[in-house]
Each structure stands twice: as structure tokens, then as C-alpha cells.
Amino acid sequence: MNDKNKFQSKTYLSCDTICKADSNNGILGDVHTTEFINGIRASGVPNHVLILKVGSPIMLLRNIDHTMGLCNGTRLVVSRLAEHVVEAKIMTGTHVGKKVLIARMSMTPSDPRFPFKFQRKQFPIMLSYAMTxxxxxxxxxxxxxxxxxxxxxxxxxxxxxxxxxxxxxxxxxxxxxxxxxxxxxxxxxxxxxxxxxx
Incomplete structure (x- = not known):
């Protein structure tokens, strides 16, 4: 779907680190390399590589500001891509049409299946051509x-x-x-x- 969008794409990479409480264990530092952590895909956390284009529909993965309508699940359309922020227009709700700036934020997955905790600093969004x-x-x-x-x-x-x-x-x-x-x-x-x- 994103291939039909003729705008030039921009790739954003996350900054992933093992949480300090777990990093004291030397074994975890050896086993969980940066490449390994970058490859983890977890529910509610954006992927390490985020490829966006102007005009792409996206969905927020975190509550940012309820008063502005920026809640988990809010759908937006990308209107501009900068180095440190993404500008997007809200598609639904009482704030429809309003332009907002979304910055990177640090997120820790709460999935109990991980035997360690890690932090991912990335834009709290994902492409959203369809929703559950x-x-x-x-x-x-x-x-x-x-x-x-x-x-x-x-x-x-x-x-x-x-x-x-x-x-x-x-x-x-x-x-x-x-x-x-x-x-x-x-x-x-x-x-x-x-x-x-x-």
C-alpha cells in the first residue's frame, strides 16, 4: 500500500538499550547485542525501522495528550517529515483536521515473555492502512x-x-x-x- 504513495520516503531508526537494572548482569550484555534488540518486535512498541511518507495514514501507540485528542489508537495522516519530529493531521474525533507534532519517546514493552527489559526510543506511531x-x-x-x-x-x-x-x-x-x-x-x-x- 505504501508503494502507491509517490512521495519520497524517510527512514527513522530507533535507539534501543537494555534497561540499567538488567545491564549489570554480564551475561545479558554478551547475549543481547544491539542487533538482537533492534530486531525485536513487540506489541504496543514501534519497530526499530520506521519508514514514512507524506500522506501515509498512521496510528498512535501511546497516550500523549487527551486534551488535543492524541490518545492510543488515534489515526492521523503524515503531513511533513523532519529530523526530530513528524507533523501529522488528525483524521477522526473532535480534533479532526488539526495539525500536531509528534516527537520520539522512550518506551519499554510490558510483555512478560521477555526475560529482560529494554527501552526503545522511537516515534510512538505505526503505519495504519487497516485496524483491528x-x-x-x-x-x-x-x-x-x-x-x-x-x-x-x-x-x-x-x-x-x-x-x-x-x-x-x-x-x-x-x-x-x-x-x-x-x-x-x-x-x-x-x-x-x-x-x-x-
């Missing part, structure tokens, strides 16, 4: 496209996705059956156990 149903909750959009290759897996999930669009004409749904063929119906998953104690 969890991230779209609370947003209102003029156009929503749903790709349902499998039946929805949680009761109410289809409702959340379909209810984000402001006008039914802006909703498009592609449904596939178990053979990958187009279909016009899907299974709405309901866990009958939730009705047991009613």
Missing part, C-alpha cells in the same frame, strides 16, 4: 471495510465493527466461506454458557 476491531472501538468513520475470512470469534465483535460507520452506505463487507469463496452470510458466534445463570 479492538483498536477501532470508540472511533467513528465515514467508510469501513470488513474482511471476514473466518467467522467472527467473539460475541458482539461484528456489531462493534459495523457500528463504527456513520452511514450504512459507507460500509462494505467481504465474507469468505471455508473454501475461500465469496459468501453472503457469516456465523455470529454466541457462547451459550453465558446464558446458563440467567
Amino acid at each position: 476491531i479492538n483498536k477501532i472501538q470508540g472511533q467513528t468513520l465515514t467508510h469501513v471495510g470488513l474482511l471476514l475470512k473466518k467467522p467472527v470469534f467473539v460475541h458482539g465483535q461484528l456489531y462493534v465493527a459495523a457500528s463504527r460507520v456513520t452511514n450504512p452506505k459507507g460500509l462494505k463487507i467481504v465474507i469468505c466461506d471455508e473454501n475461500g469463496q465469496d459468501s453472503n452470510s457469516t456465523i455470529n458466534v454466541v457462547y451459550k454458557k453465558i446464558f446458563n445463570n440467567l
Whole structure:
């Protein structure tokens, strides 16, 4: 998708370090090289290499300023790329159209699967041509496209996705059956156990 954007791209690299509490252990310093830490991809933390273009849609990964509408999940469009900041225009919400500056910030992943803690200093954004149903909750959009290759897996999930669009004409749904063929119906998953104690 980003290839169709004709603007010149700019690459931003993060600065990754092992947290000081863990760096005292000599073994960690030998095993966890800079290249190893740069290659880690963790949920809620931007990648080491961030390639952006003017006009690319992005999503915030951190709460920055609620009063300006800069919250985790806010969607923006890149309007200018500088060395130390990214200028972007807010796409949704009460601050739609407002231009903001986003600076790099230090983030530590909270994933318990990592046996050590590291810090990544990078812009708290990621490219966002599509969003998960969890991230779209609370947003209102003029156009929503749903790709349902499998039946929805949680009761109410289809409702959340379909209810984000402001006008039914802006909703498009592609449904596939178990053979990958187009279909016009899907299974709405309901866990009958939730009705047991009613």
C-alpha cells in the first residue's frame, strides 16, 4: 500500500538499550547485542525501522495528550517529515483536521515473555492502512471495510465493527466461506454458557 504513495520516503531508526537494572548482569550484555534488540518486535512498541511518507495514514501507540485528542489508537495522516519530529493531521474525533507534532519517546514493552527489559526510543506511531476491531472501538468513520475470512470469534465483535460507520452506505463487507469463496452470510458466534445463570 505504501508503494502507491509517490512521495519520497524517510527512514527513522530507533535507539534501543537494555534497561540499567538488567545491564549489570554480564551475561545479558554478551547475549543481547544491539542487533538482537533492534530486531525485536513487540506489541504496543514501534519497530526499530520506521519508514514514512507524506500522506501515509498512521496510528498512535501511546497516550500523549487527551486534551488535543492524541490518545492510543488515534489515526492521523503524515503531513511533513523532519529530523526530530513528524507533523501529522488528525483524521477522526473532535480534533479532526488539526495539525500536531509528534516527537520520539522512550518506551519499554510490558510483555512478560521477555526475560529482560529494554527501552526503545522511537516515534510512538505505526503505519495504519487497516485496524483491528479492538483498536477501532470508540472511533467513528465515514467508510469501513470488513474482511471476514473466518467467522467472527467473539460475541458482539461484528456489531462493534459495523457500528463504527456513520452511514450504512459507507460500509462494505467481504465474507469468505471455508473454501475461500465469496459468501453472503457469516456465523455470529454466541457462547451459550453465558446464558446458563440467567
